[in-house]
Amino acid sequence: MSNRLEAVVADIVEGIRGALMKHDVTFDEYRQGIGYIMKTVEAGELPLMIDAFLNTTICQIENRNFGGSTSTLEGPYFLDDAPFVEGALKTYEDDRHEPLLLRGRVLDLAGAPVADAIIDVWHSTPDGHYGGFHNNIPRDFYRGKLRTDAAGGYEVRTTVPVAYKIPDQGPVGALLEAMGRHSWRPAHVHYKVRAPGFHTLTTQAYFEGGEYVDSDCCEGVHSELIHADVRESGIKVIETDFELAPALAHA
Ligand code: DHB
Numbered sequence: 001m002s003n004r005l006e007a008v009v010a011d012i013v014e015g016i017r018g019a020l021m022k023h024d025v026t027f028d029e030y031r032q033g034i035g036y037i038m039k040t041v042e043a044g045e046l047p048l049m050i051d052a053f054l055n056t057t058i059c060q061i062e063n064r065n066f067g068g069s070t071s072t073l074e075g076p077y078f079l080d081d082a083p084f085v086e087g088a089l090k091t092y093e094d095d096r097h098e099p100l101l102l103r104g105r106v107l108d109l110a111g112a113p114v115a116d117a118i119i120d121v122w123h124s125t126p127d128g129h130y131g132g133f134h135n136n137i138p139r140d141f142y143r144g145k146l147r148t149d150a151a152g153g154y155e156v157r158t159t160v161p162v163a164y165k166i167p168d169q170g171p172v173g174a175l176l177e178a179m180g181r182h183s184w185r186p187a188h189v190h191y192k193v194r195a196p197g198f199h200t201l202t203t204q205a206y207f208e209g210g211e212y213v214d215s216d217c218c219e220g221v222h223s224e225l226i227h228a229d230v231r232e233s234g235i236k237v238i239e240t241d242f243e244l245a246p247a248l249a250h251a
Pocket residue numbers: 048051052073074075076077164166167185218
């Protein structure tokens with residue numbers, strides 16, 4: 001059997017060596033780089049740094065290896081114990097909250113409806129925070145599980161999310177800034193779609209024309225996940241059909 005670990009690690013090292021050579025990196029810069037990585041570890045931001053640069057690549061590999069709808073980042077704010085909801089996610093009610101209707105169908109690769117699929121939906125508050133993680137927002141706010149009907153359909157009301165800033169006060173924010181980038185993700189809605197016999201789909205929806213759609217700090221935007229500004233009776237609607245690929249035989 002081939003040694004997959006050896007093969008992957010050797011190629012990672014080879015890739016890094018190539019970049020160092022290409023840019024004539026000096027010993028001084030090399031030491032600074034090690035110092036930076038140490039600071040990132042001490043600040044507890046190593047997972048954030050790796051996710052910001054590489055998670056989207058892992059999603060692209062998924063997309064290459066499975067059919068069905070495009071998958072993208074899960075991010076750090078999925079909670080598997082989110083409750084089932086009927087009609088609407090729990091949200092705060094105030095003037096800033098613009099209503100949003102999410103609906104669509106879950107289908108197999110042949111276009112047949114998948115009934116009883118479970119869709120986790122989660123997204124930020126209208127001020128860019130996540131329930132259960134920030135500002136004491138209850139963990140069942142702005143998230144919930146939906147179950148598709150016999151026609152594979154789902155529908156839920158919620159509020160429009162806004163752009164989200166990944167933690168920017170530590171080494172990762174400093175690096176992005178020094179690179180001339182920023183720490184913002186465009187406004188997005190997260191989905192995780194699960195059904196027996198199918199490969200789980202983790203994806204997001206983005207808003208056409210939204211700030212940072214063209215410069216996501218985590219590079220998780222795919223053009224087919226960007227939604228036009230559709231309104232029904234003045235209410236914003238994101239209609240998304242999810243196509244599920246079959247699960248791997250051994251999965
Ligand atoms: C991060 C946050 C998100 O909301 C997301 O969708 C992806 C990544 C983050 O903080 O890394």
